[in-house]
Amino acid sequence: MSTHDDIFEAAARILLLDDRCVTLSFSPEGVSFRFPTTRKLAEHLGIPHYYVLPRFGEMERDGLIRRAERVGISTTAAGTQRLLSIMAERYPERAEEILGAAVFPVLQARSGGYERD
Numbered sequence: 001m002s003t004h005d006d007i008f009e010a011a012a013r014i015l016l017l018d019d020r021c022v023t024l025s026f027s028p029e030g031v032s033f034r035f036p037t038t039r040k041l042a043e044h045l046g047i048p049h050y051y052v053l054p055r056f057g058e059m060e061r062d063g064l065i066r067r068a069e070r071v072g073i074s075t076t077a078a079g080t081q082r083l084l085s086i087m088a089e090r091y092p093e094r095a096e097e098i099l100g101a102a103v104f105p106v107l108q109a110r111s112g113g114y115e116r117d
Contacts, residue, residue: 004059005086007052008079010044011036012086016094018044024107031080031111035065035073080111 014036015022023034035041038056042049056073059065064079075083084107087095096104 004055004062004064005082006045007041007055007059008082008086009090010041012083012091014040014044016087016091016098020098022098025074030077031107032066032074032076033080033083035075037072077111080107084108084111 011033015033019036025032025034036044038052039049042052045052056065056067059079060067062078063076064082065073065075067073087104088108099107
């Protein structure tokens with residue numbers, strides 16, 4: 001497992017299996033997923049909340065997520081690619097069910113950003 005994949009795996013499980021819902025944002029930089037809260041991830045991983053916070057700092061420094069006060073945590077283009085990859089590897093049927101059979105492959109193909117016409 002790569003660095004941070006345990007957090008991304010937990011996020012995928014929470015979004016696809018527990019919440020059965022994802023929130024996406026689209027911008028010129030690409031597609032981003034709203035990440036579960038740090039408390040929810042800590043609970044899912046069975047660790048104290050204060051252990052997750054430094055990991056999110058590392059993930060932000062590594063360019064995988066962005067945190068915004070009172071808005072929440074979302075993936076960057078690189079984080080979206082990582083999350084979609086885990087969804088495709090481990091939960092393809094559930095990802096297609098939640099995102100749609102037509103939408104999931106398009107998100108995978110375009111997760112690096114939008115092509116310009």
